[in-house]
Amino acid sequence: MTTQPAKSEAAGGVGRRPAGHRLLWPALILLALLLGNLAFHHDFFSVRVRDGHLYGSLIDILQFGAPLILVALGMTLVIATRGIDLSVGSTVAIAGALACGHISTAARPGSVATMLTAVALALGVALALGLANGFLVSGLGVQPIVATLILMVAGRGVAQLITDGQIITVTSAPYKMIGGGYWLTFPFAVLLAAGLVALTAFVTRRSALGMLIESVGGNPAASRLVGIRAGGLLALVYVVSALCAAVAGLMISSNVSSADGNNAGLWIELDAILAVVVGGTALTGGRFSVGGTVLGALIIQTLSTTVYTLGVPPETSLVFKAFVVIVVCLVQSPVFRAKVLRRRRTTTPRSHTTAGAAPQQQEAGA
Amino acid sequence: MARRAVLVLTAALLASSSTACSTSSPASSSPSEAKAGSGKTITLGFAQVGAESGWRTANTKSVQEAAKKAGITLKFSDAQQKQENQIKAIRNFIQQKVDVIAFSPVVESGWDTVLKEAKDAGIPVILTDRAVDTKDTSLYKTFLGSDFVKEGKSAGEWLTAAYANEQGPVNIVELQGTTGSAPANDRKAGFADAIRADGKFKIVASQTGDFTRAKGKEVMQAFLKSQKDIDVLYAHNDDMALGAIQAIEESGKKPGTDIKVISVDGIKDAFVAMTEGKINVVVECNPMLGDQLMELTKKVAAGEDVPPRIETQEGVFPQDKAAAALPSRNY
Numbered sequence: 001m002t003t004q005p006a007k008s009e010a011a012g013g014v015g016r017r018p019a020g021h022r023l024l025w026p027a028l029i030l031l032a033l034l035l036g037n038l039a040f041h042h043d044f045f046s047v048r049v050r051d052g053h054l055y056g057s058l059i060d061i062l063q064f065g066a067p068l069i070l071v072a073l074g075m076t077l078v079i080a081t082r083g084i085d086l087s088v089g090s091t092v093a094i095a096g097a098l099a100c101g102h103i104s105t106a107a108r109p110g111s112v113a114t115m116l117t118a119v120a121l122a123l124g125v126a127l128a129l130g131l132a133n134g135f136l137v138s139g140l141g142v143q144p145i146v147a148t149l150i151l152m153v154a155g156r157g158v159a160q161l162i163t164d165g166q167i168i169t170v171t172s173a174p175y176k177m178i179g180g181g182y183w184l185t186f187p188f189a190v191l192l193a194a195g196l197v198a199l200t201a202f203v204t205r206r207s208a209l210g211m212l213i214e215s216v217g218g219n220p221a222a223s224r225l226v227g228i229r230a231g232g233l234l235a236l237v238y239v240v241s242a243l244c245a246a247v248a249g250l251m252i253s254s255n256v257s258s259a260d261g262n263n264a265g266l267w268i269e270l271d272a273i274l275a276v277v278v279g280g281t282a283l284t285g286g287r288f289s290v291g292g293t294v295l296g297a298l299i300i301q302t303l304s305t306t307v308y309t310l311g312v313p314p315e316t317s318l319v320f321k322a323f324v325v326i327v328v329c330l331v332q333s334p335v336f337r338a339k340v341l342r343r344r345r346t347t348t349p350r351s352h353t354t355a356g357a358a359p360q361q362q363e364a365g366a
Numbered sequence: 367m368a369r370r371a372v373l374v375l376t377a378a379l380l381a382s383s384s385t386a387c388s389t390s391s392p393a394s395s396s397p398s399e400a401k402a403g404s405g406k407t408i409t410l411g412f413a414q415v416g417a418e419s420g421w422r423t424a425n426t427k428s429v430q431e432a433a434k435k436a437g438i439t440l441k442f443s444d445a446q447q448k449q450e451n452q453i454k455a456i457r458n459f460i461q462q463k464v465d466v467i468a469f470s471p472v473v474e475s476g477w478d479t480v481l482k483e484a485k486d487a488g489i490p491v492i493l494t495d496r497a498v499d500t501k502d503t504s505l506y507k508t509f510l511g512s513d514f515v516k517e518g519k520s521a522g523e524w525l526t527a528a529y530a531n532e533q534g535p536v537n538i539v540e541l542q543g544t545t546g547s548a549p550a551n552d553r554k555a556g557f558a559d560a561i562r563a564d565g566k567f568k569i570v571a572s573q574t575g576d577f578t579r580a581k582g583k584e585v586m587q588a589f590l591k592s593q594k595d596i597d598v599l600y601a602h603n604d605d606m607a608l609g610a611i612q613a614i615e616e617s618g619k620k621p622g623t624d625i626k627v628i629s630v631d632g633i634k635d636a637f638v639a640m641t642e643g644k645i646n647v648v649v650e651c652n653p654m655l656g657d658q659l660m661e662l663t664k665k666v667a668a669g670e671d672v673p674p675r676i677e678t679q680e681g682v683f684p685q686d687k688a689a690a691a692l693p694s695r696n697y
Contacts, residue, residue, distance in 0.1 A: 050617070051618050064584050260578060262416065
């Protein structure tokens with residue numbers, strides 16, 4: 001609630017459309033990365049139809065980015081409440097392990113019913129995991145980073161227990177559909193992710209839910225005093241986060257038709273947090289941008305693809321990625337932009353620039 | 367309150383230290399007997415990398431079963447692919463005064479300090495499966511495991527033989543293992559060595575797939591788009607090859623025919639893929655080194671001299687041998 005005036009003031013001072021302005025920089029960065037790829041590899045943008053489905057680098061980015069988008073989507077809501085969910089990587093592994101474990105021992109692994117039971121099983125367990133996180137955070141008041149750290153460490157072990165440390169390979173056409181299949185020539189995973197993103201955006205922005213979440217994150221005490229049931233909302237975002245992670249886990253394991261309890265979703269929580277931050281959601285809570293998160297996740301996936309396309313040696317690829325992320329964060333920072341602009345525009349009156357920069361800074365603070 | 371907390375803490379500490387003493391006492395009270403191997407059980411501390419693949423699980427099982435069979439007390443620790451965990455485990459073993467320490471290093475470098483501690487404590491160290499990069503070879507007794515350079519070479523030799531009568535260029539893409547790990551470094555070097563002599567072989571792209579199926583598929587999918595013409599895929603392990611095969615199939619090409627696939631390890635799934643014609647050759651990397659390790663442990667504990675390097679027995683399986691070998695693959 002407290003952030004609202006600051007935001008509208010910033011929007012009034014800099015651009016007319018607040019959403020458009022906030023998404024401008026992530027969108028420009030993504031475009032720059034894609035154009036950079038195009039410079040090195042001339043048919044990077046070409047999308048053809050092969051074997052009855054779309055085929056091309058852009059489709060790959062969307063398909064491999066879909067799980068990250070989902071995990072980051074749940075993370076966005078958690079971060080908006082000033083929390084963090086470190087357990088999503090483990091939830092990814094558990095979901096994949098449960099589903100593949102069920103399918104591999106089922107009587108008819110290829111049937112749709114088996115697939116649906118497997119999916120229901122994975123989502124059901126994820127629901128319980130999300131509730132556990134939510135209870136720790138909102139019921140017992142444990143700090144989110146500690147509460148979810150428990151499941152992050154233990155969950156990986158649970159996934160390894162389910163798979164017995166082995167990689168479970170399954171052959172099930174209906175299950176393959178989730179992460180590796182195509183529907184109307186389009187990757188099903190991308191459609192599923194897009195659907196869930198649209199649903200989340202609709203529910204949070206067309207109802208008061210988004211604003212309530214932001215107010216809980218902005219000032220928990222004040223929002224409680226005005227009568228918002230913060231406890232339930234807090235638990236809800238952790239449940240949503242766990243469910244999103246579970247769907248991502250199903251996609252990842254379905255894409256390679258196997259469950260790998262040790263490596264599936266390893267460090268995806270960090271990528272997701274990065275995607276959320278790059279997308280313009282502040283870790284201090286109180287505001288969030290679903291669109292920004294989607295762009296952020298796509299930036300990170302494009303970065304991976306760029307490493308493969310440019311042939312950056314594996315020894316230096318992490319440094320390369322870090323460098324790009326630093327640039328992205330600097331470009332996003334209003335303070336940094338204001339400083340660089342001020343130095344360049346020596347001819348313009350000083351008072352004018354600072355007046356323009358002030359509301360921007362306020363926005364960053366909010 | 368504070369005093370009570372201190373009391374409880376001291377009590378807990380005392381309890382834990384006394385149990386540590388009691389577990390290590392059989393070994394420490396009569397070290398000469400244990401080392402002479404006269405009936406006293408030998409304690410072996412084994413620090414495993416983790417459980418990252420089917421290969422590794424088979425390796426773990428082999429060590430555990432062999433220890434039971436040989437009557438050696440095994441203290442097993444899983445490092446979950448982290449060097450710091452492994453160093454911690456080794457320090458624990460030193461504190462517990464085990465007779466012999468064996469471990470598969472997660473990465474090649476950074477072991478000098480902890481190995482020096484083991485040496486100062488008089489505990490011999492056996493490296494299994496992966497080597498360490500150190501100038502001081504007195505820090506460990508022996509290395510038992512596969513020769514990754516040789517595996518890379520075998521893969522390269524199979525390729526040069528298969529393309530002996532063909533005109534070049536032969537475009538190769540490589541899926542490396544985890545960056546910095548011994549198998550990735552050595553399999554890359556050995557392979558490059560074997561194909562260097564002939565100019566027609568060219569590695570056009572090489573990226574890490576982290577030894578996993580998902581990464582292998584993702585990287586191969588990018589390769590298929592960025593490289594015009596790929597003749598051969600060389601994957602540092604089977605899981606990456608299996609992921610890459612899916613990517614090749616989805617691009618409308620036939621793995622094993624349009625793009626030849628060379629892989630290392632020899633897990634069951636890879637043999638199944640080979641019988642389907644999707645992998646052309648698998649260079650075996652044998653995880654069943656438990657029995658050899660126990661034999662070595664006894665010798666080292668008794669103070670006998672052992673050769674500084676012992677290789678496990680390994681083979682090369684081309685497609686025509688796959689069907690015959692498949693039933694005997696147990697990992």
